[in-house]
Amino acid sequence: MKSVKARVSTRRRAGWQTYAxxxxxxxxxxxxxxxxxxxxxxxxxxxxxxxxxxxxxxFGAVWTPLYASIAWAGGHALQRTHGRSRRRLATSLGANLAVNVAWNWMFFGRHSTKAGLLGTLMLDVSNAELVHRTARTDPDAARALLPYATWCAFATALNGSIAWRNRSDVG
Known part of the structure; x- marks a missing residue:
């Protein structure tokens, strides 16, 4: 049987690894x-x-702390979940990060305001799901994700406005 000190040390190491x-x-x-x-x-x-x-x-000034808050919230919430809930939260976070990357490639990579708008709408849906799933086990982490979700909603409005103004965009 592990001593209390060994269990605490293992938990700290696991916590650090989760944040990393x-x-x-x-x-x-x-x-x-x-x-x-x-x-x-x-x-x-x-x-x-x-x-x-x-x-x-x-954009760089905003995204830097937003990315830091996503990393913190993800690590914090994952440490507070176990088993199937933890796997689902990790999957939700991973999917959200994948959609986050995809938007850049859909908008800038394809040179398409319309594809970008689709990407940012998908990110908004993913953000809502991630915040909801996170809130079930870690309300503090969910609150830390709200500025990210809010900025992405603003980005959706901005992307929509750009798409509307450039309706002849063929992408």
Whole structure:
């Protein structure tokens, strides 16, 4: 039988590893998504955009803490779930990160405002599912995901406005 000290040490190590894994997954998402983004491309520069679009520097300033909050919330919630619930939460988080990356490739990679709009709508649905699933076991982690979901909803409105203004987009 393990001593109390050994069990606490094992839990701490597992906790650290969970945060490390969620941070690695989120970092991979950020890198993979950023590879598609080319805000200096002629295609993107020539799109008509709404006056309320934030300046380009704001996107990095916003995404950095949002990605940190996703990594923290994911690690925090995963430590508080077990068995099937943990697998489902991990799957939900992984799917959400995959859709997060996909939007960049759908919008910038395909040069398609319409595909981007579909991608960001899918991300909104995924965010709602992730927040709901997380809230069942870890309300603090779910609250930490709300700024991410809110920013993505704003991105949907922005993407929709750009798609509308550039209706001749064939992608």
């Amino acid at each position: 894994l969620t941070a690695a997954a989120v970092t991979a998402t950020a890198v993979a998504g950023a590879r598609a983004v080319d805000a200096d491309s002629a295609w993107y520069r020539n799109l008509e955009k709404p006056a309320w679009q934030p300046p380009s520097w704001a």
